[in-house]
Amino acid sequence: MKKLSKKVLGDLLWKNPILRMQMRQRLRPRALIIWGLITFIPCLFIFLNVYNSASFSPYEDSGEARILALKATFIPMLIAQGIILMFLGTGSVAGGMAEEKESGLLDYQRLTPMSPMAKIVGYLLGLPCREYLLLALTLPFTLISAIGGQLPLGKVILLYTIFLCVALVYHLTAMVAGMLARKPRKASWFARIMVVLLNVFLPALSQMGLTVFGHITIMPTLWGLMHSELGKDIDEEFLKLWEVVPFFSWELPPALFSFVVLGFLMVIFLFILLRKWQQDSNHSLTKRFALFVFAVLQFLMIGSLLPHLSKEMDTYLFLKEMFPLNDGLAGAILFLHLVLSLATTILLIHLVTPLRHTLAKGIRRIRKLNMAKVPSNWDAAGSLPTTLGFIGMATVVHILLLASVIQETDNGIQAQAYQLAMPITLFAFMAFYTHAARTIWPTAGFFGFLALLWILPELTGLTLAAFTQKEEPLLYFGVTNPIHASFYTISISFKELTSFFGREVRTGVGEQLSTVTFLSLAFHGGLAVLFLAMATKWKRSLQMNAANIETRKK
Amino acid sequence: MIEIKDLRVDYGDFTAVHDLSLSIDQGEIYGFIGPNGAGKTSTFKVLGTLLEPTFGEVTVGGYNVAEQPREVHRILGYMPDFPPVYEDLRVWEFCDLFHAAYGLPSVERKGRIDKVLKQTSLTEKRMALCGGLSRGMKQRLLLAKTLLQEPKVLILDEPASGLDPHSRIELREILKELASEGRTILISSHILTEMEGFCTSIGIIEQGRLKVSGTIEEVIRQIQPARRLLVEIIAPDPRVGKLLEDFHGVKDVQSPSPTKYNFQFTGKDAEVAKILAHLVGQSIPVKSFHEDRMDVEDVFMKVSKGEVN
Numbered sequence: 112m113k114k115l116s117k118k119v120l121g122d123l124l125w126k127n128p129i130l131r132m133q134m135r136q137r138l139r140p141r142a143l144i145i146w147g148l149i150t151f152i153p154c155l156f157i158f159l160n161v162y163n164s165a166s167f168s169p170y171e172d173s174g175e176a177r178i179l180a181l182k183a184t185f186i187p188m189l190i191a192q193g194i195i196l197m198f199l200g201t202g203s204v205a206g207g208m209a210e211e212k213e214s215g216l217l218d219y220q221r222l223t224p225m226s227p228m229a230k231i232v233g234y235l236l237g238l239p240c241r242e243y244l245l246l247a248l249t250l251p252f253t254l255i256s257a258i259g260g261q262l263p264l265g266k267v268i269l270l271y272t273i274f275l276c277v278a279l280v281y282h283l284t285a286m287v288a289g290m291l292a293r294k295p296r297k298a299s300w301f302a303r304i305m306v307v308l309l310n311v312f313l314p315a316l317s318q319m320g321l322t323v324f325g326h327i328t329i330m331p332t333l334w335g336l337m338h339s340e341l342g343k344d345i346d347e348e349f350l351k352l353w354e355v356v357p358f359f360s361w362e363l364p365p366a367l368f369s370f371v372v373l374g375f376l377m378v379i380f381l382f383i384l385l386r387k388w389q390q391d392s393n394h395s396l397t398k399r400f401a402l403f404v405f406a407v408l409q410f411l412m413i414g415s416l417l418p419h420l421s422k423e424m425d426t427y428l429f430l431k432e433m434f435p436l437n438d439g440l441a442g443a444i445l446f447l448h449l450v451l452s453l454a455t456t457i458l459l460i461h462l463v464t465p466l467r468h469t470l471a472k473g474i475r476r477i478r479k480l481n482m483a484k485v486p487s488n489w490d491a492a493g494s495l496p497t498t499l500g501f502i503g504m505a506t507v508v509h510i511l512l513l514a515s516v517i518q519e520t521d522n523g524i525q526a527q528a529y530q531l532a533m534p535i536t537l538f539a540f541m542a543f544y545t546h547a548a549r550t551i552w553p554t555a556g557f558f559g560f561l562a563l564l565w566i567l568p569e570l571t572g573l574t575l576a577a578f579t580q581k582e583e584p585l586l587y588f589g590v591t592n593p594i595h596a597s598f599y600t601i602s603i604s605f606k607e608l609t610s611f612f613g614r615e616v617r618t619g620v621g622e623q624l625s626t627v628t629f630l631s632l633a634f635h636g637g638l639a640v641l642f643l644a645m646a647t648k649w650k651r652s653l654q655m656n657a658a659n660i661e662t663r664k665k
Numbered sequence: 666m667i668e669i670k671d672l673r674v675d676y677g678d679f680t681a682v683h684d685l686s687l688s689i690d691q692g693e694i695y696g697f698i699g700p701n702g703a704g705k706t707s708t709f710k711v712l713g714t715l716l717e718p719t720f721g722e723v724t725v726g727g728y729n730v731a732e733q734p735r736e737v738h739r740i741l742g743y744m745p746d747f748p749p750v751y752e753d754l755r756v757w758e759f760c761d762l763f764h765a766a767y768g769l770p771s772v773e774r775k776g777r778i779d780k781v782l783k784q785t786s787l788t789e790k791r792m793a794l795c796g797g798l799s800r801g802m803k804q805r806l807l808l809a810k811t812l813l814q815e816p817k818v819l820i821l822d823e824p825a826s827g828l829d830p831h832s833r834i835e836l837r838e839i840l841k842e843l844a845s846e847g848r849t850i851l852i853s854s855h856i857l858t859e860m861e862g863f864c865t866s867i868g869i870i871e872q873g874r875l876k877v878s879g880t881i882e883e884v885i886r887q888i889q890p891a892r893r894l895l896v897e898i899i900a901p902d903p904r905v906g907k908l909l910e911d912f913h914g915v916k917d918v919q920s921p922s923p924t925k926y927n928f929q930f931t932g933k934d935a936e937v938a939k940i941l942a943h944l945v946g947q948s949i950p951v952k953s954f955h956e957d958r959m960d961v962e963d964v965f966m967k968v969s970k971g972e973v974n
Contacts, residue, residue, distance in 0.1 A: 215745055224739045479671070
């Protein structure tokens with residue numbers, strides 16, 4: 112057993128030919144010395160500057176001042192290391208992968224009998240090997256800071272373990288981007304921009320109640336573990352967000368939750384990479400795996416959102432500040448769930464729905480094999496059953512959230528059952544026509560259609576509202592926009608939510624809100640029926656065409 | 666060694682390969698000939714497991730390319746039609762990478778790398794960076810990399826493009842040697858005269874369809890069922906035309922000049938010899954007697970012009 116694990120590890124790490132090749136390429140002495148100097152000198156500069164600035168302290172005892180000054184250098188060094196590994200490293204991975212794909216070198220690697228996992232690990236650790244070495248160059252500063260600043264080493268090690276896991280997830284994202292992108296530079300910049308966005312946008316979502324998203328960054332562990340040690344003057348309420356993770360009725364340590372979330376992301380990315388290694392034309396996800404991903408995301412979402420509805424749990428939440436009333440908070444949480452479920456559904460439908468030529472290929476193949484229909488596990492199978500699966504799961508979670516709202520609300524909910532069903536019905540409509548549009552159109556057409564449908568009327572409404580100084584145009588044109596429409600359908604049951612939207616609506620809640628809610632459902636429902644009919648007709652004609660090709664051949 | 670049955674490859678609405686069926690035995694050097702976009706590279710990519718076909722049964726060395734790709738990788742050496750190399754690696758490092766990637770024994774590493782570098786005349790460039798090599802040298806390096814694993818089946822897509830005449834001759838010799846060791850070689854090239862020199866069989870593919878396939882002799886017979894023989898005599902002799910026409914199997918006797926004759930003949934080699942003996946026996950002063958043989962280029966041109974179904 113020990114021998115076997117040593118062999119497996121050897122194949123993956125020290126004997127891995129791709130890893131060794133990347134190290135040979137990227138760690139040539141001359142370039143390494145230059146990069147080393149470029150890294151070491153600024154780090155030394157930052158370290159000494161921060162140390163000197165912090166040394167001028169009011170404390171009499173110079174020993175204590177030194178300890179505080181060394182503590183102060185910890186975070187600047189961590190930021191520098193983040194830039195090296197997460198920003199530069201991610202760019203190297205995405206650019207390197209895309210370059211190898213474009214040149215055809217990736218095909219050479221595909222043709223070797225190495226295991227796909229060894230190939231992935233080789234690239235994952237090999238492409239950013241220079242950045243890992245540069246990181247190692249900065250570690251002495253961290254060690255001085257941690258030991259001299261009397262920071263608990265256990266916590267520092269745990270923090271750095273999460274730091275490396277986050278970096279690995281970013282690098283895996285970059286590998287996926289590199290394998291999917293057509294141009295190396297595009298892939299590299301896409302991945303770098305993603306890193307910046309992830310670190311800015313996701314913590315914001317975390318404050319909205321979706322704790323899970325914050326854990327794709329190092330923030331929760333950093334603040335949860337280290338704030339008391341670093342002696343930083345930080346808002347107590349803000350710290351509450353990171354100290355423990357409320358998940359269902361549990362309070363989890365942030366590091367553990369980060370491991371779970373990062374592990375889940377790693378599994379998804381590894382799955383995509385394995386599929387792409389097997390065959391470049393494969394869909395990124397199989398339909399079954401897409402359902403699994405959606406299920407886990409729903410589980411993480413409900414686990415993160417439920418505690419905020421509970422009266423027993425004292426959770427910090429930006430939404431709670433905005434909506435001090437139960438009604439508004441419940442509506443906001445349902446709204447958040449609906450919008451994020453829709454975003455996930457669109458992304459997954461985009462990934463698993465076959466394009467026209469894949470469908471045609473599938474039809475030709477089943478005819479050749481004398482099969483009645485395309486098996487559901489083929490990429491060429493339609494994505495309607497998968498879409499139904501997404502709708503089903505989102506409905507279950509929505510009902511569970513609603514049940515919790517009903518249970519936790521003091522006076523119960525005033526809305527009728529049909530009103531409570533409106534948001535998820537709207538979600539189903541949108542999922543249906545998104546699936547149908549994706550079936551008919553390729554990527555550019557699909558996203559172009561969504562942009563036209565969802566953004567253009569919204570912009571028209573905004574323009575008219577600006578000219579007329581009335582909110583009605585925006586209200587009515589907003590019907591086409593999924594965020595607005597979701598907002599209306601939830602607001603009909605949770606009227607306090609409209610306080611977010613402006614005074615006019617709030618005062619005129621009854622009439623206008625009912626109208627726009629009805630219009631939203633009618634508009635998106637109509638689109639769903641229309642597009643499903645179009646997709647069915649389109650598929651039938653495709654089948655006929657494929658059949659004609661076969662007949663002509665015979 | 667290579668079996669392709671009903672292979673079809675589609676790119677969107679474009680069908681690159683139409684129901685291609687092909688069988689190549691062990692030790693054969695099979696030349697795959699066709700214009701650009703004929704479907705050669707698509708077929709090679711399917712064989713190399715790089716492309717999933719629309720349908721079709723493809724096996725290499727008995728392994729199904731769709732179901733047993735890793736087994737196929739172990740016995741297959743694939744050289745694409747363009748030479749990408751790791752620019753920042755040295756020549757020996759490039760070979761070392763693939764030596765390890767194919768899981769070859771490390772004790773043999775130095776010997777094998779030296780051998781393939783010598784075979785491809787790259788020994789002197791051993792320490793050079795790949796990025797600094799000329800196109801031809803990169804092509805040779807790719808060949809070295811392909812030979813490293815001593816594959817049972819070699820797929821070479823335009824291996825001679827970018828090579829100088831000397832290297833082409835060397836390549837031909839290497840391929841002949843490999844075939845004599847029992848390796849199967851599938852090769853595509855635009856330099857058709859070279860294919861004739863060492864290919865045991867050829868196939869002509871056009872617009873995704875395999876037009877003709879077989880040994881060069883068989884292919885020529887398919888296209889030109891009757892051979893054309895040329896006779897040149899020293900001085901004009903009015904008997905020659907009649908003598909030829911009287912011979913069984915001779916057709917279409919033409920005389921472009923009083924001393925030159927050409928005619929079609931459907932008989933075998935022994936009967937060809939009898940014609941010559943007959944003419945000489947009749948005291949005809951024969952200066953030359955030979956067959957106007959089609960070469961691969963002629964065959965290809967005839968197929969390209971649509972003269973063959």
